Amino acid sequence: MEKSEKISEIIVDMLASKLLGKKSIAIMYCGAVEGVARHLETILRISLGETNIIAISGDYAHNMLLPYISDFVEYTILLSSSRSQGCVNRVRQTLRLLGADLLTLLSKPLQESASYAIAEYKDTIEIDENLYRLSINLANIKLGLRIGAESRRIKRMEGETQISNIAKDVLEAYSKAVEATERCSIVVTTHSLLSIGEELSDIGYxxxxxxxxxxxxxxxxxxxxxxxxxxxxxxxxVLTSIRAHPAYKHITYVKINTDPLTAPLYGLLLALYMRLKKLIAIGKSQVMI
Known part of the structure; x- marks a missing residue:
């Protein structure tokens, strides 16, 4: 957990000064990281009330929009999964040609093509794929607290950023839910918890x-x-339609009883625990968190 906390601080230190005063910010995502992009979009909309914020698929932006929005987008944040290097390279190359100001948050491991491209861009942070969503969700919250501290909505998140202090309690409180989830045939989430579903999808659910x-x-x-x-x-x-289906048998309810903006942190702690259990089961127990 300490590693995620350190990574989040690096991200916040790099972003905070760059975002203040901007009139238009684009968040682009490549691969299954829409959840963290939407989470960042929500927090920036609350923290920077008059700033225009857009979150959009990197490939869609590259194919359809970049030439038309580059003149008024003042800063771009690019998020990626470890299997979306092609999208990352396309978007970064186009943004570079357009003279855009950009920070890229890359999920490792990276293929050689993406690793080579990193040398061309100074504003790049690499994050281990096991910690990617947790670190960025945590950074999103800390960023909101730093640049949007005057917002009462943002202030409500204070005290929930020390994940190393809450991880044990969260895992104990949801231990039965985790065991039940591991036996389920499908994971379903609301849109505020999209990053939890993406994390579990990465490990085969x-x-x-x-x-x-x-x-x-x-x-x-x-x-x-x-x-x-x-x-x-x-x-x-939703339950009305699920229960009416002839294939329906059982639902495990995993209710994250906290602020919707910090709830992804709690859910990602559970998902990370499930990821680590799978890695240990296949003999890959040396995972730094």
Whole structure:
């Protein structure tokens, strides 16, 4: 956990001064990291009330929008999964040609093509793929506290950034939910917890969001449903259709009972624990956290 905390501080130190005063910021994502991008978008919208914030797929932006938005986007943050190097290279090359100001947060391990490209860009931070989403979600919260401290909504997150102090309690509180999730055939999350689903998808779990669950229920006889207290009304609506399906058998409810902006941290601690258990099971126990 200490490693994620250190990485998050590096990210915040690099971003805080660059974002203040900007009128337009783009967050682009390559691969299965939309969750952390949307989390950052939400926090920046609250922290920088008058700034125009857009979060968009890197490939979509590259193919459709970059030549048309580069004149008014003053700063770009590019997020990536470790298997999306092609997208990263395309987007960075185009942004470089357009003269854009850019910070890239790369998930490791990297293939040689991406590693070679790093030398051309000074504002790049590499993060181990096991810690990528946790570190960036934590950085998002710390960034909000640093640049948006006047917001009452942001202030509510104070005291929840020391994950090394809360990890043990979180794992103990949700230990039964973790065991039940490991036996489920599909993981379903609300959109605020998108990064948890993406993390679990990385390690082999079938995953979807609540609005698409109807397309998957015929494949699943057991569901692990991750949501926050603030989203219980959405869950109730979804449960009606799930329970009506003939394939429905069992649902494990994993309710993260905390602020929706900090809830991804708690969920990612559980997902990281499940990832580590899988790595240990296959003999890869030397994982730095």
């Amino acid at each position: 079938l995953y979807t969001t609540v609005d698409k669950v109807d397309m998957y229920t015929r494949f699943a006889d057991s569901i692990a449903l991750f949501y926050t207290t603030a989203e219980e009304h959405i869950v109730r609506e």
